[in-house]
Amino acid sequence: MSEEMSYSIAVGRLEEIVADLERGGIALDETLKLYEEGAKLLEFCQQELASAEGRLNEMRLSEIEEKLAE
Template sequence: MKMTYEQATKRLEEIVTKLEEGSMPLEESMKLYEEGVKLSEFCMQKLNDAKQKIIDINEVKNND
């Protein structure tokens, strides 16, 4: 599933909170840290590369 900017931000917040609580094995912390780094890069890239995209409602494929 493609992650949205908001989902990525929320997950990043979650990881920071977990790491700040500490009390987990080092391997797990490192895994979370790596995920967090990737998420922050993903978010930053989204923000830096953002270019407004406009489509007309008539070009949108309906969900139904």
């Protein structure tokens, strides 16, 4: 499973968790488990979003080939 896939999977799971919690009628322990799982998934997703940010490198082909040959 690639990391990109797991962002989508995390989002899917978060949707399930929110739906379960909003529907209610679940045991207290289960609620807390869902809550903690949701918090972890959110943290993961936020990291994923943050990790897309980076530098803009503009190089000519020859420069990048030299860099790769180092």
